[in-house]
Amino acid sequence: MQLGRVVGRIWASVKNPGLEAQRLLLVQPVTPDLSASGKVVICTDCTGAGSGEVVYWVRGREASFPFQPGEVPTDATVVGIVDELHVGGGGA
């Protein structure tokens, strides 16, 4: 799983039936210090994440698991909204 920040949304009225009623978020992968790293990906969402939020997301076939038994054709899904992030053991 990777860290990311929700940077936008996508709307599509013509889509594969499996994606019906799915919110599509634009997620910028970020490093633990929250700087952008890599390409923006389109993610489905099972958390209700919104604009600007730091999230963690899963890539691959596993991305469709939150929607089982539905068959949602997605390869990236936001699976958690990050409340706090602690890097290193020392505390800030």
Added chain:
Amino acid sequence: MQIGRVIGDISATQKHPSHEGKTILLVQPLGLDGSATGNPVAAVDGVKAGVGDKVLLVYDGFAAFTTVGLKPSPIDTAVIGIIDRVELFSETGAPVGAAAAPQQKHKQKAR
């Protein structure tokens, strides 16, 4: 999926049993302009392609091993089509004649 050109094949005596009797092709992935991109890959042949053919490469494991009629087996790349033509659209939406023509020429040369 990606476009590739068959540049050879691989024979191996010691190999995974599921690969017995299958043709393993050496395929050079191509960019849209027909130039080579990256290293050649080894792909199981699902369509009886030959050297020089422009082919459709698929990189998913399931796609690869079912294409050649195998049960789950250690294969991650397969040739699943022989490409007749690549058509590129112009900015305005019309087919690009210049891009389509060399493809045709290339194909004739290859066969």
Added chain:
Amino acid sequence: MTLGRVVGTIVATRKDARLEGHTLLIVKPVTPDGKEEAGYLIAVDTVGAGNRELVFTVGGSSARMASGCKDKPVDCVIVGIVDGVSMDAAR
């Protein structure tokens, strides 16, 4: 999923039987602000996408979960035509 623009088609007569009847489109990945990125994808179309349209694709084994692509040898499928993209201004 990846944002992309349809830039061409692939014509292949001899292909895996399970691909019969499917349109194969060439998709150039783009950034959310529309800039084309390096490389290209060849994707099976499930939404009737056309020339130069902005679409999004799903890749890997998830691609086979798209309706119409069950148990087919595909690794990339166009699953939507983009109506609009909104970007966070603070980005």
